[in-house]
Amino acid sequence: MTDEQTRRITDLGTLKALAHPLRSQLYRALVVARTATASQLAEQVDGAVSLVSYHLRKLADAGLIEEAPGTQRDGRERWWQPASDGVSIHEADFGDAPEKAAAHQAATRLFYEQRSELYRRYLDERSTWAPEWRAASSDSEALMPLTAAELTELTGELLAVIRKYDEQGRAAQAAGDTEGRQSVALHMYGFPFRA
Incomplete structure (x- = not known):
């Protein structure tokens, strides 16, 4: 992943689109899967397909994800992929107005909480991983x-x-x-x- 392949989010609308709890979960799941349908992602986040489809469209409207070319197997499936290899968000891009600074702080806290939850889940499930994975994991x-x-x-x-x-x-x-x-x-x- 190069800096050119990582999208730097600099506008409030895109930040707000990503800084929704379900949307950020969906975006992370899609980055891992590389391509997926709303049904597949709904299983991962334990959500309704219609709700997941709605939030995927919001991510697409913000340019964070896009339809994956050549993956449609029938007219009902819509496959999605990330529009870039990742995103970066810098405090300096949101410090020029109180609303933007508050949105950046709220987004940063949300991402931190989701990362913490991911690590807590690993700690709860650590005993189920093979010894080489437990030894390779670090803190x-x-x-x-x-x-x-x-x-x-x-x-x-x-x-x-x-x-x-x-x-x-x-x-x-x-x-x-x-x-x-x-x-x-x-x-x-x-x-x-x-x-």
Whole structure:
């Protein structure tokens, strides 16, 4: 995934479209699946197909997802895919008006809560995973004295490593190398705090 393949959300309408609890779940599920129908996604989020279809159309209206070309098997199925390899949202793009800042903060909190829930679910189910997956899973914290410029540099270097592994995994998967592959979530936060 390159920066060009990641869509930077800079407008309030698109942010609000994604920052809906069900829509952000659907978007995440679609990024993992790469293509899916409303019925398939409804099973994953335990929702009604009609409600999921409505929210998928809202994501499409915002340009976050699109119909997947060449996947329709009959006239009733509508297959969807992400419109980019991911999205990025930066506080700097929403700080020029109170409404935009509040929407950005609410979206950030929602995404954090959903990521936390994903990790809590893993912790609850950890014993059901094979030993090699339990050993490979990590939970760490680093407390470092950095400048803002150093944190920016560190984040860029870590994202480059993540992109490398994402591209390798997707290429292998596209080539049919699916043995032993699982969807993996890697959450990374870098922020200042007062001791």
